[in-house]
Amino acid sequence: MKEESIEFIKSGGVTAPRGYLASGISCGIKPGKKSDLALVVSQQLADIAGVFTQNKVKAAPVIVSMQRVKKGKARAVVINSGNANACTGSRGIEDAEQMTTVTASFLGCSPDEVCVCSTGRIGVYLPMKKIIRGIEKACKQLNVEGGKDAAEAIMTTDTVPKQAALKVKIEDKEIIIGGMAKGAGMIAPNLATTLGIITTDASLSPEYLNSVLHSCVQETFNRISIDGETSTNDTILVFSNGLAKNTTIGMDSPHKGIFKNALRLVLDRLAREVLEDGEGVTKVVEILVQGAASEKEAELVARSIGNSLLVKCSWNGEDPNWGRILCAIGYSGANVDQNKIDLFYNGFQVVASGVRTETKESLIKKTVKMPMFSLLVDLHIGSGQYRFFTTDISERYVRINKGE
């Protein structure tokens, strides 16, 4: 029998695993903000994998980090908030590279071993003097309990820092996974950038590290939406430095299942925190679509509902507006037969075969008043299913995003 267990570590973050240091300091990019520059460092060279925005307009730090991640080895990531370094042309690329060069010189490693992320205002050049002084300061303050400082420094309009960590016991070894994220906070003209930095002391084969990150992101961060938009700067990185001294987990390891579960749990917790802390969000809604012609079609339907402005407005008004949901299903592009659609709110059936049921309106209204509820759609066409998380949209969202 495999000896395996998972246990969350209270208030742990990127410095929870062995061999990681972090810091978060203010270099003055964003006046009035407590801190705006974060550094996460592995004390020894780590394997690295990354997932980047699919947006064809990519910020300079994304372009630079994509190249670094391809090499598969890294020591650190340097992150600033308050400026996205996006749409800044060749000067932006030079600035992002300089951030890695300066960090590398203080750490005594190659610039190739340093990744970089930015989040904040688009189209403005980075204040490099401030940033260079900031990197020096951040390097001096690196420490084994710096995870929370780093998580605070990457916040934009997030109201709370987002961290998670857990221990995985595999045979006689204890592996730790830690992580931090920033969410869908936007202030004009910023963007809804998602950043996630994951650290682990597990020993993993590079191939497995890359594969497990992609599949876990697919099942967590890629299934949440506040406004349906992907940013120029979205980045999720994972470092693994092997200090747990476990037998290396590869594509054929008997323990790859538990490691994947653990990594997914960390990413899932961070993704939920991002969603709950979305601008003006009052409700988190789980959408499960089943009975679609394929998983792809189920996804189309789930995203169509989850990104419908009219549906999100009605949830904000605590109105279980099933008509708008059927409408969003109808224009999703998926194959649907309106006379077969069933719809349930938290298990209460609202629509049967495309027509309103006798379920009491008051029962359904009560459900939609909850801060979290689920919506189940059954298309009764095939066996494709998809799960997706979304939120309501409020007047406050519009107010925040109107501009300065």
Next chain:
Amino acid sequence: MKEESIEFIKSGGVTAPRGYLASGISCGIKPGKKSDLALVVSQQLADIAGVFTQNKVKAAPVIVSMQRVKKGKARAVVINSGNANACTGSRGIEDAEQMTTVTASFLGCSPDEVCVCSTGRIGVYLPMKKIIRGIEKACKQLNVEGGKDAAEAIMTTDTVPKQAALKVKIEDKEIIIGGMAKGAGMIAPNLATTLGIITTDASLSPEYLNSVLHSCVQETFNRISIDGETSTNDTILVFSNGLAKNTTIGMDSPHKGIFKNALRLVLDRLAREVLEDGEGVTKVVEILVQGAASEKEAELVARSIGNSLLVKCSWNGEDPNWGRILCAIGYSGANVDQNKIDLFYNGFQVVASGVRTETKESLIKKTVKMPMFSLLVDLHIGSGQYRFFTTDISERYVRINKGE
């Protein structure tokens, strides 16, 4: 030389052309509303064509009218507001058919010659007793100046009735085209249904009538968006009764160009009125995308910008947030090179080759303060272009759509 001219008719609507009667009355579907049932009748059997919602969840009146339009001949359309008769199963179909039967019996024609439209609340059965009494009343009040009453009766949260009419002179004949529409008004749990009824006394071949309606709708109503959602009830119908006694315009007629221009002008005016009267709308924005790999790709980019919640919020805040626009271009799915993108607000270049220009911020801010402005995007990849109209989004939109 062809003798051709076009002239708008002030405050004309569906009864402007020869041989059309209309009325708008209250039958009490929606308490407190001045009127909620409209009737438009051609005194003699007319040719008819229609364009219907692409939504796979179609309201009962859409299903019934689609069948009627296929036969190509009609005498009338009966329309109610306050109830969409959507998601009402087989009883909904029976009710829609009964509306046409009752109308036909008063007009002395076949039910097959009557179309039906509904707009309003989804998932509630029609109050048929009220509607039958209403149809009788509407038939009694039919008159040659009833266009405006009809335009008022189909309103939902529209603040003004929407009508247009014009005269086309072709050789020695005068053709008149009239029309009415209702717009993107929504009150929970209603939907953003677009209805348009066009009448003309032109003599047109059935093939040409169908073809010209589809291409004009493609260039007008299909190029506007407030929230990017298509409803279960969208319908545009055109009647032509031939009373202008012009030489029939067919697919090869020398005058088909001027007729198309005229019809497009009527639809364009109605579509603009719908847009300007959208819920909470403070700005109408024209988006022109050029230099795309194809027209289809240009459309992807235009719709991605025009439906971006973040872009629309920033316009509402009078913030010319070009970073969000580049971001929406990047996730549009179209082939783009971020280093080639140019962007102009009302002719002022804001972005050149993906990077901010030196154009004064104050100049651009002034542009975005206007109630109507244009955005030009040049991708510099190919020769595909597309024109699209959209609006900002306001806190009032969310408030209106929160529910009851």
